[in-house]
């Protein structure tokens with residue numbers, strides 16, 4: 029009697045499983061073959077911060093004021109700037125963020141007076157060393173140009 033019950037339950041389980049497969053077989057695919065294919069992330073997604081590229085200059089607009097650095101609650105931003113001429117505005121010559129300690133609070137992005145910061149769409153961020161989480165924003169911008 030127990031064996032018949034097992035056969036009936038097993039058969040029913042098989043049919044139920046196959047029914048789910050058959051129902052979904054012609055529906056649009058919602059997964060991607062990662063890492064061969066990448067998803068386009070929603071504009072609301074927050075990867076690490078990065079520089080906005082302005083079409084007028086083809087570059088960032090960071091004046092190295094240090095506001096983002098002062099607002100950052102986890103102190104993960106390092107920025108330095110220099111003037112190219114005596115009376116010119118400062119430009120960031122170095123900008124690093126240690127993303128491994130970033131809480132993605134958004135204070136740096138919200139308070140940047142030149143709107144040069146944004147969140148990237150990067151999502152496959154895994155590291156072998158804690159130092160791999162340090163991102164050079166100037167280098168990233170130059171490489172993307």
Ligand code: SF4
Nearest residue numbers: 090091093094096140
């Ligand atoms: S990113 Fe914005 S807030 Fe930060 S130093 Fe540059 S201009 Fe100032």
Ligand code: SF4
Nearest residue numbers: 100130131133134136
């Ligand atoms: S999002 Fe917040 S924690 Fe991350 S770098 Fe900006 S201010 Fe710092």
